[in-house]
Amino acid sequence: MTLAEIANAVQGELKGGQPETVISEVVTDSRRVQPGQLFIALVGEKHDAHSFLPQVASAGAEAAIVSRLPAEALDLPLILVKDTLVALQQLAAYVRQRWGGKVVAVTGSVGKTSTKDLLVQALGSSWSVRGTQGNLNNEIGLPLTILSLTGQEEILVTEMGMRGPGQIATLADIARPDLGIITNIGDAHIELLGSREAIARAKGELLYGLKAGGRAILWGDDPYLRRLGQEWQGDVIWYGRGEDCHFRLTSLQLEAESSRFQVLTPVGPLDLTLPLPGEAMVNNALAALAAVWALGGDVTRSGAALAQARLSGMRLEKKEIKGAVIRNDAYNANPQSMAVALAILARQPGEKVAVLGDMLELGPIEEEAHRQLGREAGRMGLAFLLTIGPRARWIAEEAARAGLAADRIRALPGREGAAGLLKPWLRPGVTILFKASRGMGLEKIIGELEQEETMANG
Numbered sequence: 428m429t430l431a432e433i434a435n436a437v438q439g440e441l442k443g444g445q446p447e448t449v450i451s452e453v454v455t456d457s458r459r460v461q462p463g464q465l466f467i468a469l470v471g472e473k474h475d476a477h478s479f480l481p482q483v484a485s486a487g488a489e490a491a492i493v494s495r496l497p498a499e500a501l502d503l504p505l506i507l508v509k510d511t512l513v514a515l516q517q518l519a520a521y522v523r524q525r526w527g528g529k530v531v532a533v534t535g536s537v538g539k540t541s542t543k544d545l546l547v548q549a550l551g552s553s554w555s556v557r558g559t560q561g562n563l564n565n566e567i568g569l570p571l572t573i574l575s576l577t578g579q580e581e582i583l584v585t586e587m588g589m590r591g592p593g594q595i596a597t598l599a600d601i602a603r604p605d606l607g608i609i610t611n612i613g614d615a616h617i618e619l620l621g622s623r624e625a626i627a628r629a630k631g632e633l634l635y636g637l638k639a640g641g642r643a644i645l646w647g648d649d650p651y652l653r654r655l656g657q658e659w660q661g662d663v664i665w666y667g668r669g670e671d672c673h674f675r676l677t678s679l680q681l682e683a684e685s686s687r688f689q690v691l692t693p694v695g696p697l698d699l700t701l702p703l704p705g706e707a708m709v710n711n712a713l714a715a716l717a718a719v720w721a722l723g724g725d726v727t728r729s730g731a732a733l734a735q736a737r738l739s740g741m742r743l744e745k746k747e748i749k750g751a752v753i754r755n756d757a758y759n760a761n762p763q764s765m766a767v768a769l770a771i772l773a774r775q776p777g778e779k780v781a782v783l784g785d786m787l788e789l790g791p792i793e794e795e796a797h798r799q800l801g802r803e804a805g806r807m808g809l810a811f812l813l814t815i816g817p818r819a820r821w822i823a824e825e826a827a828r829a830g831l832a833a834d835r836i837r838a839l840p841g842r843e844g845a846a847g848l849l850k851p852w853l854r855p856g857v858t859i860l861f862k863a864s865r866g867m868g869l870e871k872i873i874g875e876l877e878q879e880e881t882m883a884n885g
Contacts (some may be wrong), residue, residue, distance in 0.1 A: 428522075430490055433465065434506045436521035437492065437514035439753040440759045450489055453574040454516065455567065462487030462583060469567065470494065470688075476771050479539075496729025512566065519570030520601045525870030526573075527869060528580055530602050531718055534587040534630050535763045537612030539564070541703075542610055542711040542736050546584045549715040553724040553734035561739075569598050582722070589614050590788075592629045594750045595799040599636020606721055607633040608644040608714050612651035613763035623729065627651040634659045644717045647672045647864050664721055666713035675712045679706060683774050692716065692726055697877070699730045700719070702772065707767045712736075741870060743771065748873075750855035757861045757869035761785050768862045769803055777856035778810035782845070782872065784863025785816035797821035805829025811846055816867055842868065846875035 431446035451463035455478035460466055466488045468476040479702050483491055484503040492506045508514040523530070533542050536611075547558040563572050564586035574587055587598045599607070611793050612627045620626050634643050634655065643659060644650040647667035656663040658879050661788045666674040670717070673693055680687040686701045686709050710732050719729040738744070741758035752775070756768050765786065772779050781804055798821045804812055805826035812831060814823045816839075821837035837848055852859060853876065860870045866885075 430504060430506070430716060432521075433490075433492075433518060436646060437506065437508050438750060439492065439506040439508040439514060439672045442496070442505045442507055444490055448504070452488075453515075453571070455515070455571065457483050457486075458488040460488045463489050465489060465509050466491040466516075468493045469511050469515070473682070488500055515570045516597075516601050516656045519573040520578065520603075522602055523573050523601065526576055528576075528602040529582045529606070529722060531584045531606045531608065531684055532599065532633060533584065533610065533714075534589070534633050535861050536615040536630070537767070538610040538625065538707060538711050539586045539588065539797040540739050540758070540868030540885045541708060541742055542608060542714055543584050543586050544742075545708075545711050545715040545733060545736055546608075546718055546734045547717050548732055549729040550582050550722070550724065550766075552586065553719065554722075554728045556578055556582045556584060558584040559586045559749050566594065566597060570601060573602065582674055587633060589629055590620055590755075592625070593632070595629060595632040596636055599633050602636075603638045603642050604633070605634070605638055606644060606718055607637050607641060608610065609633060609646070609652055609655070610711065610714065611646055611649050611763065613761055614789060614796065615759075615761040616788050617761075617792060618788040620863060621790070623651060627655055631655045631659070634661065637661065637795045642721050644714055646714070648710075649870065664717045674714060674843065675719045676698070677866065679709060681706065681774060683776060685750050688712075689785040690716065690730075693720060693835065697727065697730045702734060702735050702736060703743070705743075705771045708754075714860045730765065743768070746873075746877050749853035751857040753854045753873060753876075754858060754860045755870060755873055757784075757863055757865075757867070757873075759865045760784070760863050761789070762786065765800050765862055766803065768860060769800075769807065772847075772858065772860045773807050775858040779860060780811045780813070780849070780850075780852050780857060780859040781809055782815065782849070782859060782863075782869060783819055783822055784814070784867035784869050785818040787818075787866055793818060794821055801825025803828045805831040809835060811852060812815065813845060814844060815842060815872075816840065816861060819863070828879035842872055845872045846879065849876060850879065 430448045434441040453465045456466050466483045478767045484501045490504040494511050503845040550556045589595045642662045644664045645656050647665035647669040665672040676687040720726050742756040746753045801822035802825050820838045863869045
């Protein structure tokens with residue numbers, strides 16, 4: 428894109444520079460600016476990127492989008508706009524409109540990232556695919572994902588996160604998805620939205636933001652999604668166990684590290700293996716296969732490709748420390764994802780240890796949600812339960828009431844001291860699960876344990 432195109436797309440005024448100058452890439456992090464790039468000076472609650480314009484100019488940026496002019500003159504062409512965040516979104520929408528590929532958008536209370544990972548794997552067997560990187564799934568991350576397109580991709584798989592009504596609608600308006608996948612409706616963010624019905628409405632904004640002729644892919648076993656699909660006037664592809672599901676799970680064999688299943692599809696039955704544990708992962712795989720079919724791809728080939736699937740970091744990420752198997756699922760948590768993680772832990776061989784932290788943003792249900800989790804944990808024969816955080820103490824209390832021996836339970840107010848309590852469990856034959864909301868930072872405990880191992884090995 429040229430500076431003239433960009434200025435027109437964001438309804439801005441170009442000040443300095445040559446209109447025909449071509450921009451190679453768009454960035455919002457001043458620390459990563461390289462020559463030839465366009466820098467967008469975003470303004471947040473704690474930081475104003477306009478403060479870093481001198482450094483951006485020194486780093487060789489080709490131009491910057493700003494909402495106010497710097498006090499001192501810089502050797503840096505500027506595009507002046509009213510709001511730099513809006514400009515970022517307008518530019519992404521412009522690129523999306525010009526790009527000739529398809530967009531598959533994924534949202535849901537649980538499983539967005541793992542579904543995205545499986546979509547990239549399945550679709551990648553037939554097309555050139557790019558997926559959301561890291562946690563770039565919000566009003567800043569999604570535009571940056573679109574702006575990262577090279578033009579060689581045929582399909583973009585993008586996550587859409589939200590913390591309130593209207594946010595998915597904004598993201599869909601930028602991305603204009605051809606397919607919209609909603610994995611489920613759970614309790615994540617219920618503190619902010621008030622009820623599952625409100626969460627369903629917020630997630631359902633995706634359906635109304637699809638391109639003309641766009642299709643929805645919904646989990647048919649979720650009653651909230653059933654209602655959404657019935658209310659929406661467009662074409663819905665269902666997946667799940669229901670008789671009317673286009674991609675129907677007909678048999679399932681869950682193992683400690685993998686899942687074998689049969690699915691009845693519009694192209695016939697498939698027997699598949701997924702190198703990931705848990706029925707939730709199988710459901711996500713069904714959504715990926717449905718997307719392949721909706722876009723005209725080879726479902727059989729994509730099903731075979733799923734046998735090589737891998738997930739993003741901190742999503743049941745597996746590693747070993749001193750022979751113990753560590754399951755790092757600490758990227759985020761809500762009652763539904765916690766239950767899934769415990770079910771996977773229950774199928775692991777040997778002794779099982781659960782390190783469970785606070786689930787945040789649950790509002791009025793937070794105490795009962797933590798206590799219910801404690802009842803589940805207390806009945807699964809854990810060798811040791813360690814809870815982290817003031818809310819997680821309810822997990823420990825209820826696990827004791829459910830029958831887990833007191834000497835197998837410890838409750839800490841924070842991460843301090845956790846690594847020391849876990850060191851005795853670092854041995855072969857033990858699986859340790861780490862699960863909590865992102866703000867609890869349980870991965871730092873894993874880092875301490877890894878550091879201990881490194882020091883022990885010299």
